[in-house]
Amino acid sequence: MKLKTNRSAAKRFTKTGSGKVKRSKAYASHLLSSKTRKRKRNLRKSTLVDSANMCGVKRMLPYL
Numbered sequence: 001m002k003l004k005t006n007r008s009a010a011k012r013f014t015k016t017g018s019g020k021v022k023r024s025k026a027y028a029s030h031l032l033s034s035k036t037r038k039r040k041r042n043l044r045k046s047t048l049v050d051s052a053n054m055c056g057v058k059r060m061l062p063y064l
Contacts, residue, residue: 006060013049013057015064021049021057 014022027035028043035043049057058064 003062005063009057009060010064013061013064016048021054021064022046023049 012023016022024046025043028040032040
């Protein structure tokens with residue numbers, strides 16, 4: 001039986017070459033004037049999905 005991919009999750013996560021899942025950071029879309037330059041610069045960088053959340057990501061993206 002085919003499983004459906006959660007399309008909103010598919011747009012937010014990508015797989016790295018080593019098989020880990022990459023994500024972008026939150027809190028970078030509005031209310032930026034109160035955040036420091038350094039904080040906003042670090043929010044632009046991508047990071048990896050934590051092991052505690054991998055189970056949910058795998059459920060949403062069965063073919064990733």
